[in-house]
Amino acid sequence: MSKISQLFVNFRVRKRILALADAFIVVVAGLFSSFIFSLIDVSIEREILLAFFFLSVLMCFGSLLYFGAYNKLWRYLNRSDYLSCIKGVVAGIFATQVFFFIAMDIQYWQFALLQAVFACVGVCLFRFLFRNAFISLVETGRIEGRKKRTMIIGAGNATRLLLDEIRNSIKDAEKGLETSAAAEIYPVCLIDDDRYKIGKPFENVLVAGSTSDIPKIAKLENIEQILFAIPSCPPKDRQTILDLCSKTGLPVKVLPFIGTLLDSSSIGNGSTNFATQIRDIKVEDLLGRDPIKFDNKDIRAYIENKVCMVTGGGGSIGSELVRQIAKYNPKQVIIVDIYENNAYDIQQELVMEYGKNLNLVTIIASVRDYFRMNQIFKKYHPEVIFHAAAHKHVPLMEKNPMEAIKNNVIGTFNVATLAMFNNVKKFVMISTDKAVNPTNVMGASKRCCEMIVRFMSMQKDSDTEFVVTRFGNVLGSNGSVIPLFKRQIEQGKPVTVTHPDIIRYFMTIPEAVSLVLEAASIAHGGEIFVLDMGMPVKIVTLAENLIRMYGKVPYKDVPIKFTGLRPGEKIKEELLMNEEGLKKTKNKLIFIGKQIDIDTSKFINELWKLKTAAAENDDEIAIRALHEIVPTFTTPEAFNRTVLQQSCDEKSKNFNNQTISKEG
Secondary structure, eight states: OOHHHHHHHSHHHHHHHHHHHHHHHHHHHHHHHHHHHHHTTOOOOHHHHHHHHHHHHHHHHHHHHHTTTTSSOGGGOOHHHHHHHHHHHHHHHHHHHHHHHHHHOOOOHHHHHHHHHHHHHHHHHHHHHHHHTHHHHHHHHHHOTTOEEEEEEOOSHHHHHHHHHHHHHHHHHHTTOOOOGGGGEEEEEEEOSOTTTTTSEETTEEEEEOGGGHHHHHHHTTOOEEEEOOTTOOHHHHHHHHHHHHTTTOOEEEOOOHHHHHHTSBOTTSOBOOGGGOEEOOGGGGSOOOOOOOOHHHHHHHHTTOEEEEETTTSHHHHHHHHHHHTTOOSEEEEEESOHHHHHHHHHHHHHHHGGGSOEEEEEOOTTOHHHHHHHHHHHOOSEEEEOOOOOOHHHHHHOHHHHIIIIIIHHHHHHHHHHHTTOSEEEEEEEGGGSSOOSHHHHHHHHHHHHHHHHHTOTTOOOEEEEEEEOEEETSTTOHHHHHHHHHHTTOOEEESOTTOEEOEEEHHHHHHHHHHHHHHOOSSOEEEEOOOSOEEHHHHHHHHHHHTTOOBTTTBOEEEOOOOTTOOSBOOSSOTTOOEEEOSSTTEEEEOOOOOOHHHHHHHHHHHHHHHHTTOHHHHHHHHHHHOTTOOOHHHHHHHHHHHHHHHHHHHHHHHHHHHHO
16 A cells, blocks of 8 residues: 555544645635626625635634534545534634624625535535545555455454554555465444444544444445454344344354453464454354353362263264363373274374373273273273263164164163262263153153163162253254254255254353263262253254355345254254253252152163163164153154144234234
8 A cells, every 4th residue: 555545544634634625615615706796796805805715714624623524534424424514614604704794894694605505515525526536546455455345343452453453464565574364354344332432433444333234334335244343242242243244144254252362362472463363153153142151160179180981082072071171180081982083083182282291091992882891990990970972863863773772771871880880989971952751762762861870879879979961952063953054055055954943952062061060060969950051043043044154145045945854853842851840050050950750670670671672673662662661752743743733822822912902
């Protein structure tokens, strides 16, 4: 960018140039008025005319300043700003005439009126032409190449630092130095809900409006991308703002949360480095739920210097468990997984991060194999076990019910029994909301696992604290709908949703794992911990938001296809059974569900029948046995029919109430 262009970029310089232009226009308007008056034989003495010009320039400058005609960048002028210019010019010239009348008893009201008309037209026309011509030429040099016209949400400290980095990248580019990611950003305008900032420049960039104006301003200013730069924004407000951004159909990027931002906002020389931290918006940004906070002191108390085993340690939940456990200085971490690729990936990740500082053992084994698991217990003597190994894909398990029973039910029974026999201090099982009133084999098998853990906790001669944690869908986990939606969008295929009314509870993987760790820290044995996951989210809404995040329009650029409910799938998931109540814990988002007592002798007999049927690979007998051991196991058709009927009744009731209200 040339030095001349840089002068015009500086708002103070432009304000002075604008004031000089206004002075010139007022004088020229006076000359035009004087010429017209001379044609009708009404002449004004030269000395008086010069004095009138001089005083009118001063008066107009003062009144224009008072009415705020210099407070905005030229390209952002709107009707109210042009009105401010008219008020300023009229007031200035009127004040000049009043002064001459009082001081010298000279009256040129017609001349003053004509000068005011010419000056108003000139001042407004200059601003309009400058906005549409000269500024466009200056900006052409600024946004050429790879710069994108960017709207930045937020006019706070994070934005200030980001704008500083953008300016520094411009200087580096002029010197021929290597530039940062900030070189790709051209900040056109800012958005902020602080009414005292709106209409004023912030670090030489105009705060053009509030968040409600985002779609309008984005269209008016030909914005190419939106940057959300309020790292400390509460999640619910963040969701609302990002929903507005998604309506523009533009790519949306965000700065990370404030903690992450502060941790990594400096590089070696102490300069800011925010542009590299800008990331694409994630679906979890749209959930609108406060991040769940956990007591790390309690977690450290039972992890530190303990031998911790994680079954299914290579999976999405299991691997995150291992990552978080490693932070609390365990004596040893044992990863048990049947899938060698996943186990290898998390092993190498931890080796690179901790090296020899972490005592890590990776074992390829199946929880189905009682004797192999017994061998592991005898060799490593685990003190805390996190049981995450499970088959969880609902449609696949409907087609392969024997595998769900063998892996989930028998595997849990094996590990829980060995935990009790080997005096493990804590056994924490990871369950799912699909275990509540299950409509599929996977959910029923996980409910049976919960009952096994309950059965173990009721054994009087056991020293092990048996705990269940239950939560909903996990964003980004293996089998989650989000990766599927992303692949479909990127490949140009329709996004497939099973049903327009299907809803789910969602949480992030770190939140799910933190729940497991905190539950274990406050458990005394026999509890089932349930997370308050906020309001459920419609899957079709997630799909629509994800499409918008790619800068596309749902149903237009990317079709959404409803494929019908899959085998065993519910319209709506639940977190509690009818018999379970809720008890508060010290964490307001974690509750203890009252465990349902079971007849231990009856349960163990039914479990033996189930195990025998599974061993014989008899689907019909095994599923019948699963229904007997889990009395709440029902068909998806019956459950969904009830839910849809309740939804219709509720909509009808709301419609009737609205009708009565209008008639009233």
